[in-house]
């Protein structure tokens with residue numbers, strides 16, 4: 010079983026969305042009020058609580074670079090929230106999700122198709138640890154499996 014750490018969106022990106030209300034291509038950030046499940050903040054890696062204001066934005070993922078690079082829709086608390094401390098446990102934004110996708114990449118940012126997996130977020134940790142034992146894996150991006158939104162990055166740690 011491999012050690013890992015779960016990494017959130019960087020604080021500078023979160024601050025930029027809150028201050029400018031624009032993404033890096035000039036697109037607007039959309040305010041939303043939490044009215045049910047499905048509002049995972051990518052900075053504190055906590056779920057938005059009913060009545061909280063969230064921002065819906067397009068974030069240019071820092072990794073992978075290269076052909077598999079992609080932007081992702083993300084939610085973020087509209088208020089300042091503390092960045093999640095990279096931790097060796099999957100956050101509630103992953104474990105509460107009914108179906109997530111694990112996308113594994115090598116150090117060059119190439120997707121390791123043979124390791125890809127779709128499963129309930131609550132069941133993701135053990136297979137994730139097993140796959141991190143594969144030395145080809147440099148990091149894993151966890152996405153929601155249906156809309157494909159990025160949730161968190163996992164690194165060996």
Ligand SMILES: [Zn+2]
Nearest residue numbers: 050053086090
């Ligand atoms: Zn937050």
